[in-house]
Amino acid sequence: MTEARAEISSGVVDLLGVLAYGELSAFDRLAEDARSAPTLAGRVALASMAGAEIGHYEMLANHLYAHGASVEEAMQPFRKHVDAFQESTAPRTWLESLVKAYVVDNLAADLYRELSTVLDDEVRRIVLTVLDDTGHSAFAEREVAAAIEADSTQRDRLSLWSRRLLGEALTQAQYIVAERDGLAELIVAGSVDLSGIAALFRKLQQGHAKRMQVLGLG
Incomplete structure (x- = not known):
């Protein structure tokens, strides 16, 4: 007899679905770049x-699947x-490709780490594993720094x-949250600020500004 699979909430399905589609899109983008x-x-x-991104997709x-949900259906709304x-935001140059991946990957990591605080231990572990830096950040920082040193107009x-x-x-991101009640509830549940979603987006902007300083683009 097959053991019944525990279902997960619609908010968690949405979270894993948008993460999975993000990983699939990242794979396409990086392979092309x-x-x-x-x-x-x-x-x-x-x-x-x-290769690391598609591995993360398969994990999600x-x-x-182990909890009775289809990844294709979970990704579809996003x-x-x-x-x-x-x-x-299609890049026109190699450097634009690097900066795009750097910005998007780190914004996503900031967002999902914030939401991971309200997840159960198993889902949190998977989310944090998926968000592990695949080595892109250090690579992008080196490449952009070298490009700026060679041509200051690049900055x-x-x-x-x-x-x-x-x-x-x-x-x-705002469009997605507005359309997906489950995700909005996760954000509000994980926020210590009554302004919830607005506070989260401000925090994302602050993290982005700090990273641009590190990248030499502040």
Whole structure:
């Protein structure tokens, strides 16, 4: 007799679904960016990161399945907004690709770590494992620093690019939260501030500003 699988809440399904689609999109993005890398070292670095992203996707898919949920169905509500973000922020250069991945990955990590505080131990462990840095941050910091040192005009251009990425990402995130009550409830449950969602987005902006200083684009 097959053992019954414990169901998980709609909010957790949404959280794992948007994470899974984010990982799948990251795999596509990094695999494509790897092909345009100017060096073999860059190609290898991004291909390795892409492999890690698809591994994370499979971990999320397996957990959803183990609890009676379909990863395809869980991802479906988020395709429109994630795809809209990807299409509106298509990089034109290798450096823009690196900065985009750096900004998006770290914003996502900040967001989901905040939400992980209200998850049970098993789901929290999976979420934090998925958010582990695949090595992109240090790689991007080195590449951007070298590019700015070689051509100081890159700093202003990439700074503008990072601000655009932040604005587009937060806009799509707001749309998603407005449409998914389960996610909104998770955010409110995990917030010590009565303003909840607004407070979380302010915190994300603050984290982004600090990282841009580290990247040399503050």
